[in-house]
Amino acid sequence: GIQVEQSPPDLILQEGANSTLRCNFSDSVNNLQWFHQNPWGQLINLFYIPSGTKQNGRLSATTVATERYSLLYISSSQTTDSGVYFCAVNYKGGSEKLVFGKGTKLTVNP
Amino acid sequence: NAGVTQTPKFQVLKTGQSMTLQCAQDMNHEYMSWYRQDPGMGLRLIHYSVGAGITDQGEVPNGYNVSRSTTEDFPLRLLSAAPSQTSVYFCATIRAYEQYFGPGTRLTVT
DSSP states (O other): OOOOOHHHHEEEEEETTTEEEEESSSEEEEEEEEEOOOOTTTTEEEEHHHHHHHEETEEEEEEGGGGGGEEEEEEEEOGGEEEEEEEEEEOOOOOOOOOOOOEEEEEOOO | OOOOEEOOHHHHHHHHEEEEEEEEESSSSSSEEEEOOOTTTTTEEEEEETTTEEEEEEEOOOEEEEESSSSSOHHHOSOOGGGGOEEEEEEEEEEEEEEEOOOOOOEEEE
16 A cells, blocks of 8 residues: 655754654655644644645645655744644545554644 | 534443444535544544445454444444554544544543
């Protein structure tokens, strides 16, 4: 099956710093989403981005489908950005079944 | 509009007991799914449904049953709980390729 690898596994930042999270996937996909799981366990949609670039406030994401990777940028990080960030993809031509990476745990210190 | 709701929030079972995790959505979405999340891992798909009366297996279906008699509800049944089923369970719906998750049920099997 398709493999999804996220890096780094852990990231510790000071408030105000910028960061880049990476997601590599092993096959062509027609769906890629980024999620944030907050410290209370809630999963929140950040981006649906099978290709191209999107921005939402301090967060932006870029997916280069032909090279099988996606990047999530967090600028001017805040303590509320802490949590785990997941990348999830599904197979090109398959059904709407998401395969998740293991996530990047982000800790933003004040 | 409550979105996706799950009950109970927490549950402790003894090995061999059965129970049903409830999931309901009020968004009239056709697609619903169940995932489990184990420590240090991303979510893994258990079962999914593309509409009332239609279900299919995901990545880790063993030990779980589902049915979909209405668009709104998608219960997950554990027939004979095992300690390996200790996990956090998330229900999700999908609209326009984006998945929306419920708050989760934390299940412990002793």
